Amino acid sequence: xGRGGYKGLNEEVITGSGKNSWKSEAExxxxxxxxxxxxxxxxxxxxxxxxxxxxxxxxxxxFDKYDTILVEVSGHDPPPAILTFEEANLCQTLNNNIAKxxxxxxTPVQKYSIPxxxxxxxxxxxxxx
Numbered sequence: 001x002g003r004g005g006y007k008g009l010n011e012e013v014i015t016g017s018g019k020n021s022w023k024s025e026a027e028x029x030x031x032x033x034x035x036x037x038x039x040x041x042x043x044x045x046x047x048x049x050x051x052x053x054x055x056x057x058x059x060x061x062x063f064d065k066y067d068t069i070l071v072e073v074s075g076h077d078p079p080p081a082i083l084t085f086e087e088a089n090l091c092q093t094l095n096n097n098i099a100k101x102x103x104x105x106x107t108p109v110q111k112y113s114i115p116x117x118x119x120x121x122x123x124x125x126x127x128x129x
Contacts, residue, residue: 054100063105069106081116084105088114 047053056068082088085098085106106114109127116123 024075044127050100051066054097054102063107069108071112073112073116075121078112078121079119080117081111088118 073081083106085103087097090098107127109125113123113125
């Protein structure tokens with residue numbers, strides 16, 4: 001079996017030789033052994049026009065089901081969750097970009113984390129995304 005590669009738009013797949021010549025020194029390998037060719041990925045430049053940046057894509061996710069997801073919050077007197085982007089009292093530029101991107105509903109993590117961050121509290125979050 002060969003080694004994996006990455007293929008982006010208009011790019012070729014670059015893979016290793018299929019043989020792993022690298023060994024740790026504990027396995028009797030020498031520090032001069034190589035792992036294969038080094039590959040540098042250079043992403044294409046981002047689009048320059050705002051319409052392309054904020055193009056709408058079909059998500060395939062039913063965001064209405066997000067309201068039933070259990071969220072656990074710990075810590076001393078955590079702030080209450082918010083239900084809408086408007087409740088977050090974000091700056092107008094950010095609100096405009098949220099609208100242009102087509103976001104209308106907060107994720108469960110956003111509902112709880114935005115008030116925590118705005119309150120200057122520490123946050124560690126984990127979500128299946």
